[in-house]
Amino acid sequence: MTDALILRGGRLVCPTTGRDAPGTLVLRAGHIEAVLPADAPAPEGRSLDATGAVVAPGFIDLHCDLAWPGHLHREGLDSGTAAAVRGGFTTVCPSPATDPALDTPEAVAGLVAQAAARRRCRVRPVAALTAGLAGKRLTEMFGLAAAGAVAVGDGGRPVADAGLLRRALEYARAAGLPVWMFPEDADLRGRGVMHEGPVATRLGLAGVPAAAEHLAVARALVLAELTGARVHVGPISTAGAVARLAEARARGVDVTAAATVAHLHLTDAAVAERYATDLRVCPPLRPQADVDALRAGVAAGVVQAVASGHVPRSPAEKAEAFAEAAPGMVALETTLGLLLELVAQGVLDLPTAIARLTVGPAQALGLTPGALAPGAPADVVVFDPASRVRVAGLQTRGRNTPFLGRALPGLVRYTLVEGRVVFDAEEGPC
Amino acid sequence: MARRHLLDLQSLTGAEIERLLDLAESFEDISLRAVKKVPALRGRTICLLFLEASTRTRASFELAAKRLSADTLSVSGSASSVEKGETLLDTARNLAAYRPDVIVLRHKASGAPHLLAAHVDASIVNAGDGAHEHPTQGLLDLLTIRRHCRRIAGLKVAIIGDIAHSRVARSDIAGLSRLGAEVVVCGPPTMLPTGIETLGCTATSSREEAVADADVVMMLRIQKERAAEELFPSDREYAAAYGLDPQVLRAAKPDCLVMHPGPVNRGVELHPDVADGPRSVILEQVSTGLAVRMAALYHCAGGELPA
Numbered sequence: 049m050t051d052a053l054i055l056r057g058g059r060l061v062c063p064t065t066g067r068d069a070p071g072t073l074v075l076r077a078g079h080i081e082a083v084l085p086a087d088a089p090a091p092e093g094r095s096l097d098a099t100g101a102v103v104a105p106g107f108i109d110l111h112c113d114l115a116w117p118g119h120l121h122r123e124g125l126d127s128g129t130a131a132a133v134r135g136g137f138t139t140v141c142p143s144p145a146t147d148p149a150l151d152t153p154e155a156v157a158g159l160v161a162q163a164a165a166r167r168r169c170r171v172r173p174v175a176a177l178t179a180g181l182a183g184k185r186l187t188e189m190f191g192l193a194a195a196g197a198v199a200v201g202d203g204g205r206p207v208a209d210a211g212l213l214r215r216a217l218e219y220a221r222a223a224g225l226p227v228w229m230f231p232e233d234a235d236l237r238g239r240g241v242m243h244e245g246p247v248a249t250r251l252g253l254a255g256v257p258a259a260a261e262h263l264a265v266a267r268a269l270v271l272a273e274l275t276g277a278r279v280h281v282g283p284i285s286t287a288g289a290v291a292r293l294a295e296a297r298a299r300g301v302d303v304t305a306a307a308t309v310a311h312l313h314l315t316d317a318a319v320a321e322r323y324a325t326d327l328r329v330c331p332p333l334r335p336q337a338d339v340d341a342l343r344a345g346v347a348a349g350v351v352q353a354v355a356s357g358h359v360p361r362s363p364a365e366k367a368e369a370f371a372e373a374a375p376g377m378v379a380l381e382t383t384l385g386l387l388l389e390l391v392a393q394g395v396l397d398l399p400t401a402i403a404r405l406t407v408g409p410a411q412a413l414g415l416t417p418g419a420l421a422p423g424a425p426a427d428v429v430v431f432d433p434a435s436r437v438r439v440a441g442l443q444t445r446g447r448n449t450p451f452l453g454r455a456l457p458g459l460v461r462y463t464l465v466e467g468r469v470v471f472d473a474e475e476g477p478c
Numbered sequence: 479m480a481r482r483h484l485l486d487l488q489s490l491t492g493a494e495i496e497r498l499l500d501l502a503e504s505f506e507d508i509s510l511r512a513v514k515k516v517p518a519l520r521g522r523t524i525c526l527l528f529l530e531a532s533t534r535t536r537a538s539f540e541l542a543a544k545r546l547s548a549d550t551l552s553v554s555g556s557a558s559s560v561e562k563g564e565t566l567l568d569t570a571r572n573l574a575a576y577r578p579d580v581i582v583l584r585h586k587a588s589g590a591p592h593l594l595a596a597h598v599d600a601s602i603v604n605a606g607d608g609a610h611e612h613p614t615q616g617l618l619d620l621l622t623i624r625r626h627c628r629r630i631a632g633l634k635v636a637i638i639g640d641i642a643h644s645r646v647a648r649s650d651i652a653g654l655s656r657l658g659a660e661v662v663v664c665g666p667p668t669m670l671p672t673g674i675e676t677l678g679c680t681a682t683s684s685r686e687e688a689v690a691d692a693d694v695v696m697m698l699r700i701q702k703e704r705a706a707e708e709l710f711p712s713d714r715e716y717a718a719a720y721g722l723d724p725q726v727l728r729a730a731k732p733d734c735l736v737m738h739p740g741p742v743n744r745g746v747e748l749h750p751d752v753a754d755g756p757r758s759v760i761l762e763q764v765s766t767g768l769a770v771r772m773a774a775l776y777h778c779a780g781g782e783l784p785a
Contacts, residue, residue: 244672245672245673246672246673246674246676247673248671248672249642249671249672249673249674249676249677250488250648250673250676250677251588251589251610252588252589252607252608252609252610252611252645252648253588253589253608253609253610254609255671255672257672322589322592322593322596323588323589323592323593325593364565364568367565367566367567367568367593367597368565368566368567368587368593369566369585369587369588369589369590369593369607369608370587370588370589371587371588371589371608372566372587
């Protein structure tokens with residue numbers, strides 16, 4: 049019998065079971081063996097101190113780019129998974145927009161095996177919906193699923209041909225995979241590089257109208273209804289998208305959605321500050337009214353998942369004029385802190401915030417959500433919910449974030465995957 | 479010491495703009511002398527970094543630098559290492575290693591001069607960045623108007639053309655509104671960007687409304703390749719709906735100035751009789767531009783502004 053690992057002194061917050069109380073977790077053989085009241089005598093074994101911390105099921109990230117294979121100047125599996133566990137993520141679902149794209153069972157299996165060798169978080173990729181993400185030919189979705197893909201998606205390059213997209217959705221349904229759709233109409237976007245509005249006009253930058261997202265979300269909803277496929281849209285950024293999703297939900301169309309922490313915190317007005325290229329992201333940052341609607345959507349559950357939207361870029365890719373800089377922001381290590389910032393502001397409560405990183409993403413993936421309950425996998429995060437620490441010492445290779453140096457709550461003390469400590473604030477990633 | 483830049487007119491106050499205009503005016507007579515050169519910037523180095531095609535602006539800056547006795551170093555798009563994959567910052571930092579006092583930058587991307595100003599140790603003069611601004615063009619337009627109308631406050635200025643893609647329009651709107659003019663921008667809706675009013679103007683798609691009682695009509699050059707992007711269907715339709723001909727001009731004030739940043743598409747945005755007519759000050763804009771660029775270089779290279 050393997051030794052137990054005891055997590056004591058923490059506040060156990062589990063959106064799956066509804067538990068929010070002090071307690072002790074007993075982990076053994078990769079699973080949660082017992083959940084004990086705080087005053088109960090704990091069994092013998094190695095213990096980790098969670099005093100003053102929140103203990104929650106491990107987080108799942110639906111939208112991140114690990115840039116592997118193909119873009120080692122941006123990130124690698126080592127740095128990417130280290131950043132993930134430092135951010136409290138125990139499962140990440142990296143984008144298929146790699147080089148080459150994750151469009152074959154072999155490519156997916158290769159990534160899964162390479163990631164498993166790091167023994168940090170679970171890496172369960174979103175594979176490509178079409179070969180080369182070119183929007184012309186379906187991928188081998190049964191094979192992709194067998195190789196370890198948990199979804200198929202457009203990798204940020206929406207399929208233009210609605211007829212092909214319909215077939216892809218139907219086929220994905222048979223293969224048992226949900227479909228990730230990036231909600232942006234490419235024609236309405238045109239050459240846009242930031243939100244279309246007065247700020248873009250003043251800066252002389254081509255705009256992406258909010259309507260580009262509205263149209264794409266409407267299209268995704270129509271096709272989800274037509275095909276019965278499980279569809280997930282994200283990241284979304286507009287009030288119009290939230291309204292359309294809420295309206296569809298009311299009619300019983302169950303499309304899931306995610307927003308990134310950047311879009312919950314930053315507005316297009318920030319770009320006016322010296323054309324800061326770290327603020328060039330896809331979809332673009334929107335005005336305050338959209339940010340407010342997105343926050344309300346996340347609080348109400350119309351938007352089930354909050355994602356990092358982690359996209360690492362090399363310094364050279366950002367050392368260009370705004371329109372020529374590569375879009376993206378690193379975020380795996382700031383997602384929890386920025387979400388807890390919303391808790392501090394009263395936008396949502398702590399259990400709901402945790403649900404958006406656990407139950408919500410699991411729902412989008414069609415997986416059983418993690419839980420602090422006997423028998424559940426011991427994927428657990430322990431974090432300090434209140435005290436603020438400056439963002440520094442990033443594990444990701446990217447430095448493209450405007451939040452460096454910002455004092456944020458949510459310092460992760462421990463991250464455990466299958467009962468193993470894969471991140472320890474004192475010692476770093478394993 | 480903090481470097482002095484000229485990045486855009488949006489971030490300048492009316493008083494700062496007036497001082498630059500006064501400085502430019504004081505340089506005007508140099509070009510009328512037999513010996514057209516003063517030692518104001520002798521020993522200074524000015525780098526002309528033109529990473530987008532330009533003939534007129536570049537010639538104007540080069541001559542301005544020479545009239546002030548500065549040494550110039552020219553790097554153009556075709557000769558630059560930008561096309562070899564070097565980043566803009568790499569290129570600029572390499573040039574900065576020669577310790578130029580001023581880098582004059584023309585670039586196709588909005589905000590490129592701001593990037594240099596933040597990261598390169600030299601004064602940056604924006605010679606046109608994407609669809610953002612062309613501040614020396616804005617200043618020369620202001621100076622031309624001030625000379626003819628003896629004031630700017632209270633004038634009605636119509637700017638007609640592709641406002642969405644025009645850096646000249648943004649600099650003109652910013653400068654004119656700072657100095658109290660009433661600015662009306664005009665074009666088909668495909669050429670009017672969202673929220674342009676926040677820059678300090680009103681917008682209309684009626685040419686007649688824009689021209690009515692105008693003191694100045696500024697026509698922008700139509701880039702014919704925009705037809706391919708469906709901004710307008712054809713030259714002849716554009717000329718008929720948004721061009722300036724003698725008939726349309728009758729609705730303006732009798733002494734209305736006609737301006738154009740050049741080069742003119744005669745018969746498209748401007749009828750030849752208007753382009754070459756008595757109200758046109760288009761060539762004067764060019765000569766005024768030289769004085770304005772001398773002022774911009776002198777100001778940024780460390781020369782003091784007259785109080």
